[in-house]
Amino acid sequence: MxxxxxxxxxxxxxxxxxxxxxxxxxxxxxxxxxxxxxxxxxxxxPDTRFEPQPMPSFDNVLKPIYQQLQPDPVDMAATERRVVGTLPDPETLKLESLFAYTTHRDPVLLIGGEFAIPNQPIDPADDHQHVHGRATVNPATGEMLNDDALKIGSDWFYPxxxxxxxxxxxxxxxxxxxxxxxxxxxxxxxxxxxxxxxxxxxxxxxxxxxxxxxxxxxxxxxxxxxxxxxxxxxxxLVIFASNIYLPVTHTTLKPLHEHHEMLEAERKGLPHEPAGIPAPLASVDAMVAEAKRRWAERNMAGEVGFLSMNHLGDENGYVSIYRAGSDRVALVGEGIHFKASTGEVIREEPPRSVVSSIDEFLTGLHLQxxxxxxxxxxxxxxxxxxxxxxxxxxxxxxxxxxxxxxxxxxxxxxxxxxxxxxxxxxxxxxxxxxxxxxxxxxxxxxxxxxxxxxxxxxxxxxxxxxxxxxxxxxxxxxxxxxxxxxxxxxxxxxxxxxxxxxxxxxxxxxxxxxxxxxxxxxxxxxxxxxxxxxxxxxxxxxxxxxxxxxxxxxxxxxxxxxxxx
Amino acid sequence: MTETMWLIAAVVAAVLSMGWLALAYETHWQQVFPESRTLPETGRLKLTGWVFLSLSAVFCLKADHPSMAVLVWVMLLAVAAFSVAMMLSHRPAALKIICPPLFVAKA
Known part of the structure; x- marks a missing residue:
């Protein structure tokens, strides 16, 4: 031709x-x-025109805010189509996991969580047994931002x-x-x-x-x-390769992936399932202080970028604290995991392998x-x-x-x-x-x-x-x-x-x-x-x-x- | 503050180096000196250009962690090259100031 x-x-x-x-x-x-x-x-x-601030105190500021978090109505409707029967009243749903995310440029804080539902899925292979909730909070006042206020930069231009x-x-x-x-x-x-x-x-x-x-x-x-x-x-392409473009771990290799996930949780000592025994939550601020101390010890003093908790209120609950990667080409990392009920360290993530560091640099240079x-x-x-x-x-x-x-x-x-x-x-x-x-x-x-x-x-x-x-x-x-x-x-x-x-x-x-x-x-x-x-x-x-x-x-x-x- | 100084030095070195590398081409030399019958001293221009290009990399490394410095340097080269190209097309005479007699060969 x-x-x-x-x-x-x-x-x-x-x-x-x-x-x-x-x-x-x-x-x-x-x-x-x-x-x-x-x-x-x-x-x-304009209500959010104030200076960016680091992750606020969980015990004093964030904890009460999570109590106001509600399941997202859109996600409620989507979940209802996938499960048997109708979902309970959203007010009665219990938060089973939560997260908080911030960067050095954010005066406001993104928080969210997963609410457990009692319904069985229509498709037995569907393991998505929760409804999400998400909110943006002003950590200075503890108020949630109006849902109708679209974050034009990060929720419209960015996506x-x-x-x-x-x-x-x-x-x-x-x-x-x-x-x-x-x-x-x-x-x-x-x-x-x-x-x-x-x-x-x-x-x-x-x-x-x-x-x-x-x-x-x-x-x-x-x-x-x-x-x-x-x-x-x-x-x-690298950023979306594994979860969207070539999602082999969620299609062809799904059973293997799930097995690996369980083994990995076991190896790391992070419980995959709740124990079913209620337990209180120790001071998260003390855990944050310990995480910062350990980062500083590794010559990587820094702020918290991401904080998450799994199996809330359960004996198997744990808190994961990740460092913000503001000072290098990196994402949040250097995770340290704590037992939620006692505050003792379960696991400190080891330094990244060479392959993982390359991946972090490639995604980090794009995500900035x-x-x-x-x-x-x-x-x-x-x-x-x-x-x-x-x-x-x-x-x-x-x-x-x-x-x-x-x-x-x-x-x-x-x-x-x-x-x-x-x-x-x-x-x-x-x-x-x-x-x-x-x-x-x-x-x-x-x-x-x-x-x-x-x-x-x-x-x-x-x-x-x-x-x-x-x-x-x-x-x-x-x-x-x-x-x-x-x-x-x-x-x-x-x-x-x-x-x-x-x-x-x-x-x-x-x-x-x-x-x-x-x-x-x-x-x-x-x-x-x-x-x-x-x-x-x-x-x-x-x-x-x-x-x-x-x-x-x-x-x-x-x-x-x-x-x- | 020292970081800012190093970054400014990196910007200056990058723009200078791109300027000299451009002037090493006879077509661009003639854009800067349309009336003159001189030619560029290509070897010296290229050598100085590459030295300053490397210097700007060193300055970037002085300012930041190497993983960040490499990104700053690569992006800086793009901006410097674009700026020199725009100067050549709109204000070529401005580039005379980076042309001491050292870089002029007799026609």
Whole structure:
């Protein structure tokens, strides 16, 4: 079919890149936003604009809060469909395990637990015998956050980048996984078809025609951040490989897995099952103090990142305390397990093996628990370089074909261009539109988070309709004015979001930067202003009249362009 | 504070090294010196570029735990290369300041 390796690789790069590029654009952009998900949460939920704090005292602060924790109604309904008979009143369900999670960037604390149910499962192989509960608490006051307050950063933008927020049959995870795999193929094929990797390493010639200058930018953003692109696509697959993409331990090897789980619990001395004998809970604060002492002894002094308890109120109950990995490329780890009723240490996890350390580094570099603001910003930059690379890829596709399509009467370029507008400016509009909605909707509105999600999808949908409606010039080898119009709107909306934050919360930039410094909110505001400036600059550039002469030039040039060169 | 100083040094070294590595290419040299009939002293530029690239890695290692330093360095190189490329396309003359006579060969 193809005469050379480069041509066949070119085909793979073009068509797979086109089809999954739209998904990758979402992964890169929302991935870049996820670097600062907690900060976006603070912007969106003004009640939580206070300083991050370490895990609070369990005995004094957290213990009473868990007594207010309720089973999640959505999970109640889902569980009810899987069991025989109706579930008891949620008020009467007993908490059998719990967890608390925090990071160095969190003023609020995520808590949750599992409530035991007496019902038998319909499928005897179903071992999911509990209902979950989850809440976000303000450790300063001990109050739970309103469920309707959506954490836009960590519960919407963040899952968007790995699941597209399409949770039906985990469809989004699979699409993103496929896109990550294709991206790896795209990087390899891109390297093969790019003839001058080193000679054109620093080359960007904006004065050349749109095809050539876009190709420069596509190559340059792809090559300079190649390690970043490679490692993020690869580690994305590593992170989900064992539990979603290749879940052999829960399918083919399930009996073996369960047997191993029991043996491992026995070996570690952590009871797999409750004893059925009630027992009190010793001081958890004393256990935390002991864990910290042991970490310091290993020259790894640190804070608690994750705390969990199993078999609550039972003789076999135990408490697990994990260290936050803020000072290195790591997740929570160095677990120490205590007997819940006495507080004695059952087991201290040994140092990681080499394989486990590599796994921790690979997942850790993607999940970024570390405390390193410069590296965070470098990651944002890497993500945006990836987005530029994909966006210029779309432009190349259209520029290479639109003259030919105009002659043949084909609508191909027009459709791709409209989709490109939707996934470039349209996507940013949806994100900023959601922030604007967040500030306009009253804080006590019932279902506020749902409204924000609806507005997010609606803005994005409207951006698509607008791009499609304005796309007819592309079929005549001209430019789609939607690029410019959406850039203008984006600039206005970004400024609007900053203004609304000021009006509705009183937190303007002079306050958040100088007088009462709060970088989380200041950072979001400043980023919105930079977004607005770039959007206005782009709109001004796109206003430059495209004369008939230029279009004719483009038409004649397109006849000559046969390959990526 | 020392960590910040090392990181600043790493940024400066990375940008300088990318600048010199770019100038070692005749096309980019001519973007910076369009009127001049000089050519780059390629060998010296490349050598200095690579030395500074390694120096920026050392500075990153001084600032952070090695596992973190390697990430900072790799990302820094991307940002430095992108910045130099943008300078070359928009303000090439600005790169004259990193070109002492040492790097100029006679045409």
């Amino acid at each position: 193809f005469n050379s390796l480069r041509m066949s690789m070119g085909w793979v790069h073009t068509w797979m890149g086109l089809v999954l590029g739209f998904v990758l654009m979402i992964c890169f952009f929302f991935g870049a936003l996820s670097v600062f998900d907690r900060e976006i949460d603070r912007w969106a939920i 968007m980048h790995f699941s597209l927020n399409l949770n039906w049959m985990m469809l989004g995870y699979w699409i993103v996984g496929l896109a990550a795999l294709v991206m790896l193929a795209g990087l390899v094929s891109g390297i093969i078809i790019h003839r001058k990797i080193f000679r054109e390493f620093f080359t960007f010639r904006p004065w050349k025609n749109l095809f050539r200058s876009s190709l420069d930018l596509h190559n340059m953003t792809g090559v300079v951040a190649l390690p970043f692109h490679f490692f993020f696509a690869f580690t994305a 628990h570390f405390e390193h603001w410069m590296l965070r910003w470098l990651y944002v930059f890497g993500g945006l370089l990836g987005a530029i690379c994909i966006a210029t890829g779309f432009i190349l596709f259209v520029e290479k074909r639109k003259a030919k399509h105009a002659r043949n009467g084909s609508q191909g370029s027009r459709i791709v261009d409209a989709l490109a507008v939707t996934t470039v400016t349209g996507m940013v509009l949806a994100a900023v539109g959601m922030l604007v909605a967040n500030r306009l909707l009253p804080a006590d509105l019932a279902g506020k988070g749902q409204w924000e999600q609806t507005i997010f999808w609606s803005v994005w949908g409207l951006a698509f309709l607008h791009a499609a409606w304005r796309s007819s010039p592309v079929a005549k080898a001209r430019y789609n004015p939607a690029w410019r119009e959406q850039s203008l709107l984006l600039g206005l909306m970004s400024l609007c979001a900053v203004g609304l934050n000021w009006v509705t919360t009183g937190d303007h930039l002079i306050k958040t930067v100088f007088t009462d410094t709060y970088w989380a909110v200041a950072g979001v505001d400043l980023s919105l202003i930079v977004t607005a400036l770039i959007a206005f600059y782009a709109a001004a550039k796109l206003r430059a009249p495209v004369t008939e002469q230029k279009i004719d030039d483009a038409l004649s040039r397109n006849k000559q362009v046969n390959a990526y060169d």
